[in-house]
Amino acid sequence: MPTVTYVHPDGTKHEVEVPTGKRVMQAAIGAGIDGIVAECGGQAMCATCHVYIESPWADKFPSISEEEDEMLDDTVSPRTEASRLSCQLVVSDDVDGLIVRLPEEQV
Numbered sequence: 001m002p003t004v005t006y007v008h009p010d011g012t013k014h015e016v017e018v019p020t021g022k023r024v025m026q027a028a029i030g031a032g033i034d035g036i037v038a039e040c041g042g043q044a045m046c047a048t049c050h051v052y053i054e055s056p057w058a059d060k061f062p063s064i065s066e067e068e069d070e071m072l073d074d075t076v077s078p079r080t081e082a083s084r085l086s087c088q089l090v091v092s093d094d095v096d097g098l099i100v101r102l103p104e105e106q107v
């Protein structure tokens with residue numbers, strides 16, 4: 001099962017085993033990880049599931065859709081090259097070891 005590590009702004013890490021097909025957002029919520037709010041429940045309509053994806057995993061996900069791109073312009077913490085909506089990221093074996101950094105603020 002792929003492993004995803006969530007890193008809080010203070011450096012605290014949470015490693016979670018995530019079944020393939022599950023979204024990075026769902027796995028965080030399920031594991032009780034603070035820092036992802038996901039107000040819209042994964043509909044790409046709230047931008048409160050904003051995360052920063054570490055290289056080299058960023059390239060292993062499909063590129064940002066137009067809908068996600070628009071929402072990323074509305075994140076509370078600054079958007080960077082590494083920004084994604086975690087509800088749009090489906091975990092696969094290709095991203096085993098994924099490191100996701102959580103922003104300072106979501107809302």
Ligand code: FES
Pocket residue numbers: 025037038039040041042043044045046047048049071085086087088
């Ligand atoms: S959960 Fe709302 S945009 Fe991802």
